[in-house]
Amino acid sequence: xxxxxxxxxxxxxxxxxxxxxxxxxxxxxxxxxxxxxxxxxxxxxxxxxxxxxxxxx
Numbered sequence: 758x759x760x761x762x763x764x765x766x767x768x769x770x771x772x773x774x775x776x777x778x779x780x781x782x783x784x785x786x787x788x789x790x791x792x793x794x795x796x797x798x799x800x801x802x803x804x805x806x807x808x809x810x811x812x813x814x
Contacts, residue, residue, distance in 0.1 A: 772810050779812045780805075 775791050786805045788798045789812070800806065 769808055771808075773806075773808050776809045777812045778806050778809045 776788055776797075777791050778786050778788050780786055781799070784803045786800045786803070787796050788806055788809055789796055798806075805811070
């Protein structure tokens with residue numbers, strides 16, 4: 758059976774709750790709060806956020 762040890766090692770198990778990400782026309786990824794729909798953060802490089810689910814197109 759797999760273990761998620763050690764605790765406190767700097768990584769998470771599973772996706773970030775209540776967040777989603779989408780890509781802008783300029784190619785940057787933007788993080789959105791799923792409850793309010795507000796945009797929260799934009800990545801300066803054009804790589805997706807880690808651990809955040811993507812919205813369907």
